[in-house]
Amino acid sequence: MEPETAPNPEGEAPVRIRDEDGDLERDFIARVENAIAAEDAETARALVGDLHEADLGAVLEALDPEERDGLIRLLGPDFDWTALTEIDETVRNEILESIPNETISEGVRALDSDDAIGILESLDEEDRDAILAGLPLAERIALQRSLDYPEESAGRRMTTKFIAVPPYWTVGQTIDFMREEPRLPDEFTELYVVDPRFCFLGTVPLDRLLRAKRPTRVEDIMGEVAHSVNVEDDQEDVARLFERYNLLSVGVVDDSNRLVGVITVDDIVDVIEEEADEDIKRLAGVGDEELSEGVLQIVRLRSSWLLVNLVTAFLSASVIALFESTIERIAILAMLFPVVAGLGGNAGTQTLTVTVRALATRQLNPGNAWKLIGREALVGICNGLVLGSVTGLAVGLIFARPELGLVIAGGMLANQTVAALVGILIPLTLDKLDIDPAVASSIFVTAATDATGFAAFLGLATLLLV
Amino acid sequence: MEPETAPNPEGEAPVRIRDEDGDLERDFIARVENAIAAEDAETARALVGDLHEADLGAVLEALDPEERDGLIRLLGPDFDWTALTEIDETVRNEILESIPNETISEGVRALDSDDAIGILESLDEEDRDAILAGLPLAERIALQRSLDYPEESAGRRMTTKFIAVPPYWTVGQTIDFMREEPRLPDEFTELYVVDPRFCFLGTVPLDRLLRAKRPTRVEDIMGEVAHSVNVEDDQEDVARLFERYNLLSVGVVDDSNRLVGVITVDDIVDVIEEEADEDIKRLAGVGDEELSEGVLQIVRLRSSWLLVNLVTAFLSASVIALFESTIERIAILAMLFPVVAGLGGNAGTQTLTVTVRALATRQLNPGNAWKLIGREALVGICNGLVLGSVTGLAVGLIFARPELGLVIAGGMLANQTVAALVGILIPLTLDKLDIDPAVASSIFVTAATDATGFAAFLGLATLLLV
Numbered sequence: 001m002e003p004e005t006a007p008n009p010e011g012e013a014p015v016r017i018r019d020e021d022g023d024l025e026r027d028f029i030a031r032v033e034n035a036i037a038a039e040d041a042e043t044a045r046a047l048v049g050d051l052h053e054a055d056l057g058a059v060l061e062a063l064d065p066e067e068r069d070g071l072i073r074l075l076g077p078d079f080d081w082t083a084l085t086e087i088d089e090t091v092r093n094e095i096l097e098s099i100p101n102e103t104i105s106e107g108v109r110a111l112d113s114d115d116a117i118g119i120l121e122s123l124d125e126e127d128r129d130a131i132l133a134g135l136p137l138a139e140r141i142a143l144q145r146s147l148d149y150p151e152e153s154a155g156r157r158m159t160t161k162f163i164a165v166p167p168y169w170t171v172g173q174t175i176d177f178m179r180e181e182p183r184l185p186d187e188f189t190e191l192y193v194v195d196p197r198f199c200f201l202g203t204v205p206l207d208r209l210l211r212a213k214r215p216t217r218v219e220d221i222m223g224e225v226a227h228s229v230n231v232e233d234d235q236e237d238v239a240r241l242f243e244r245y246n247l248l249s250v251g252v253v254d255d256s257n258r259l260v261g262v263i264t265v266d267d268i269v270d271v272i273e274e275e276a277d278e279d280i281k282r283l284a285g286v287g288d289e290e291l292s293e294g295v296l297q298i299v300r301l302r303s304s305w306l307l308v309n310l311v312t313a314f315l316s317a318s319v320i321a322l323f324e325s326t327i328e329r330i331a332i333l334a335m336l337f338p339v340v341a342g343l344g345g346n347a348g349t350q351t352l353t354v355t356v357r358a359l360a361t362r363q364l365n366p367g368n369a370w371k372l373i374g375r376e377a378l379v380g381i382c383n384g385l386v387l388g389s390v391t392g393l394a395v396g397l398i399f400a401r402p403e404l405g406l407v408i409a410g411g412m413l414a415n416q417t418v419a420a421l422v423g424i425l426i427p428l429t430l431d432k433l434d435i436d437p438a439v440a441s442s443i444f445v446t447a448a449t450d451a452t453g454f455a456a457f458l459g460l461a462t463l464l465l466v
Numbered sequence: 467m468e469p470e471t472a473p474n475p476e477g478e479a480p481v482r483i484r485d486e487d488g489d490l491e492r493d494f495i496a497r498v499e500n501a502i503a504a505e506d507a508e509t510a511r512a513l514v515g516d517l518h519e520a521d522l523g524a525v526l527e528a529l530d531p532e533e534r535d536g537l538i539r540l541l542g543p544d545f546d547w548t549a550l551t552e553i554d555e556t557v558r559n560e561i562l563e564s565i566p567n568e569t570i571s572e573g574v575r576a577l578d579s580d581d582a583i584g585i586l587e588s589l590d591e592e593d594r595d596a597i598l599a600g601l602p603l604a605e606r607i608a609l610q611r612s613l614d615y616p617e618e619s620a621g622r623r624m625t626t627k628f629i630a631v632p633p634y635w636t637v638g639q640t641i642d643f644m645r646e647e648p649r650l651p652d653e654f655t656e657l658y659v660v661d662p663r664f665c666f667l668g669t670v671p672l673d674r675l676l677r678a679k680r681p682t683r684v685e686d687i688m689g690e691v692a693h694s695v696n697v698e699d700d701q702e703d704v705a706r707l708f709e710r711y712n713l714l715s716v717g718v719v720d721d722s723n724r725l726v727g728v729i730t731v732d733d734i735v736d737v738i739e740e741e742a743d744e745d746i747k748r749l750a751g752v753g754d755e756e757l758s759e760g761v762l763q764i765v766r767l768r769s770s771w772l773l774v775n776l777v778t779a780f781l782s783a784s785v786i787a788l789f790e791s792t793i794e795r796i797a798i799l800a801m802l803f804p805v806v807a808g809l810g811g812n813a814g815t816q817t818l819t820v821t822v823r824a825l826a827t828r829q830l831n832p833g834n835a836w837k838l839i840g841r842e843a844l845v846g847i848c849n850g851l852v853l854g855s856v857t858g859l860a861v862g863l864i865f866a867r868p869e870l871g872l873v874i875a876g877g878m879l880a881n882q883t884v885a886a887l888v889g890i891l892i893p894l895t896l897d898k899l900d901i902d903p904a905v906a907s908s909i910f911v912t913a914a915t916d917a918t919g920f921a922a923f924l925g926l927a928t929l930l931l932v
Contacts, residue, residue, distance in 0.1 A: 022707070023828065023831040023832065023833065026833060029833075052691075052711055054711055054712075179676070179677060188673050189655045206672040209676070210672060211644055211650070213645070225518075237488065240488060241488070242735060243735050245518055246520075246732035246735075247732075248655065248714075248731075265735065266713075266714075269709050269712075272738050273738055273827070276739065277742070277823060280742065280745060281819060283746070283819075284749075284816055285812060289820060291829050291838075295841055295845055295848065298845050299845055299852065302816050303852045303853060307852075307856065309808060310805065310809060313805040313808040313809060316808070317802060320800060320801045320804070321801050324798070327793075331790055331794040334786060334793050334797075334800035334803065337804070338779045338782035338916055338920075339776065339780065341804055342778070342782070342807070345808075345811070346771070346772055350750055350751055350752045350768050353747060354750075354757070357747065363757050364757070367490065368528075372757075379761055379764050382765040382769075383772060387769060387772055387773070390773065390776065391776060
């Protein structure tokens with residue numbers, strides 16, 4: 001990829017801002033830091049004033065907290081507030097807390113509604129209200145309405161700046177309108193066709209408009225299907241719609257099918273990344289942790305997850321306690337605990353992960369759920385047979401006690417079968433109960449596989465070896 | 467969301483094909499199945515002939531293998547081959563294997579190059595060559611060239627159908643060209659500006675073209691930065707570029723900066739989903755498993771991962787074996803094994819997941835690696851102190867043996883610290899060695915946390931309790 005460059009303040013060769021891997025150049029950051037330290041507004045402006053919002057955001061993330069404030073002060077009205085939508089929530093909130101609310105009001109005023117919401121929604125209510133109070137009435141009402149929609153809903157993600165045209169306009173009329181109207185969105189790829197009551201009828205991609213003859217009516221080149229979502233729809237469902245039909249934008253309608261905003265594909269790209277990130281992190285018990293969070297906050301989040309797991313670990317411990325006298329007589333059994341617990345846990349995680357992803361991507365549905373449950377059960381039994389025989393053979397040979405091999409083989413067969421079954425049944429059940437299966441499943445799955453694994457292994461040992 | 471509908475063959479109300487959750491209607495599938503069973507080509511065509519490729523793909527996935535072949539036969543030339551790009555690789559290959567290669571050649575011929583590659587790249591070389599041999603020379607060469615690029619590279623994902631214009635053309639000239647030229651891509655959002663040697667100069671979004679006056683020259687409304695990628699660049703890097711700069715498309719250039727294709731955002735949406743899916747599944751050891759795979763294939767994939775984990779479990783077992791006489795004397799210790807192994811493993815997975823995602827999204831880079839290693843070490847120590855004291859207190863009280871509480875607390879402190887350190891150091895090292903950290907990290911992390919956890923716990927027990 002071509003490294004990005006910025007114009008050099010001294011008029012020399014342009015300064016490289018990113019290396020070939022796409023990482024920020026350390027040298028570039030150093031120059032910015034020097035300008036901040038010297039309070040040299042001119043150099044700062046020359047270095048970062050014209051940067052793309054994503055690059056400016058990356059620069060802010062790379063700076064120390066005091067430097068961030070310094071840079072924003074130096075840039076003054078030249079600071080591009082959309083940069084704040086490109087950075088970690090933690091960094092953003094740190095920055096926003098150190099800026100007076102009036103300054104934020106002024107910055108937010110220049111933004112598109114979806115960007116303004118992106119900044120406002122992570123603030124606490126008090127600051128949010130203070131910032132909104134500094135805005136002109138019309139903007140305040142519009143933003144307040146968006147904030148009233150549920151978090152992660154279409155209403156939060158939409159922009160209210162779009163071009164709506166009536167179906168009876170001609171292509172020529174529409175093109176002339178766009179040439180003359182000064183208040184168009186900065187960038188757009190489609191027009192939205194609405195009836196006199198502002199009901200959403202469909203979209204017209206610009207390429208169709210360009211290829212059509214001037215007298216053609218807009219309704220005749222409109223897309224066949226008017227893809228729309230309700231303001232309250234979840235952003236993940238909206239993302240699936242984009243993925244499925246390769247859309248550039250969708251109309252966002254209220255309960256009476258009136259077009260109130262649009263969501264464009266560039267925002268959906270972020271939503272998809274965000275939702276996948278959420279799944280992956282929730283499965284591992286690191287919730288919505290962000291990379292910029294401080295030690296204490298991380299410890300709070302992670303240790304509370306680990307404490308929940310501690311409870312399930314004590315559950316396994318109490319299963320083992322039932323067989324204390326068996327272990328006292330055959331201490332060798334304890335050596336095999338990591339094998340029982342480790343492989344059961346891993347197998348459960350495999351099934352669980354496949355199930356959680358299939359639910360998230362809507363590939364798993366009532367139509368194929370039973371088929372997949374049957375398949376997982378079979379996979380569990382087969383894995384149990386494979387792993388059980390390998391482990392049984394190894395253990396039997398190493399300890400020269402074939403009956404010990406038999407015991408571990410039986411324990412693993414039970415363990416693997418249960419792991420596969422709970423690995424799919426638990427997330428399916430949680431999903432039915434409207435609980436995010438990515439968050440809660442792994443605790444139950446581990447508890448179930450550990451408990452049955454130890455019970456089967458030690459139970460068999462007590463029967464056959466004692 | 468509005469449920470999708472299809473025209474009803476009997477002229478009644480349209481047939482609903484998806485319910486409100488976006489799942490296919492069982493009733494609709496039943497109708498398609500009936501038409502296939504009755505070999506009723508007319509009804510089949512009326513039901514699915516006009517479906518969007520994504521919906522047709524979903525219908526194919528919902529059918530049994532014989533029904534799929536039946537449907538494709540019934541539709542004949544009306545079958546939309548792009549539907550095959552929308553389905554699981556396993557299902558696609560099953561379908562392709564049952565269709566004669568000549569038929570596939572004819573189907574592929576109608577496709578855009580990126581869709582054709584999507585179908586061809588998953589086939590084995592023999593079939594692929596046979597299908598290519600059935601194509602006209604020009605198409606064969608173009609597809610062969612794309613297939614020569616590495617898997618998951620920009621060259622594989624690009625389409626070679628795009629509109630290139632010289633910088634000196636006027637807006638009017640360009641619009642007239644588009645109105646008259648019949649062989650334009652089906653859909654496009656940007657034009658690509660090239661010099662006489664076909665070097666890539668920049669893009670012109672259609673909205674800029676529409677708003678500009680007819681005499682304006684194309685080069686004057688071209689975007690400031692010409693975002694381009696090399697044909698051999700990894701698709702994940704391309705996706706990051708789209709995300710960062712909210713792009714609609716990028717130019718794909720060869721080593722001499724000549725424009726050979728373009729990648730559009732709708733393909734990138736799929737790449738982002740694919741790459742996140744890959745990470746999440748690799749972390750859980752279910753590799754590139756797809757939902758439609760059969761039991762035996764799944765057992766093969768998953769059990770080989772579990773067998774690798776078996777080796778690390780035996781490693782932990784051998785650590786425990788060193789302390790056999792201690793366990794024989796104090797069998798109670800074995801009860802606490804799940805606590806030591808479980809919490810170490812979970813903590814390691816937390817750090818590992820955060821690190822793997824930060825590497826994948828390019829948030830973790832040489833500039834902040836050391837800072838994050840330090841942070842994780844601190845988090846590990848704090849978690850160890852929190853969990854160690856909770857567990858130590860609980861164990862000391864439950865067993866009325868304070869010294870046992872001290873032993874488990876010490877073991878957990880060691881375990882948590884090591885878990886945090888290896889959780890970040892192992893993926894960083896693998897990444898440096900160009901090994902995908904999502905695949906291999908968890909084995910090493912588990913092995914390291916288990917081994918040190920048991921060694922610390924049992925070592926302390928031997929010192930203090932025996």
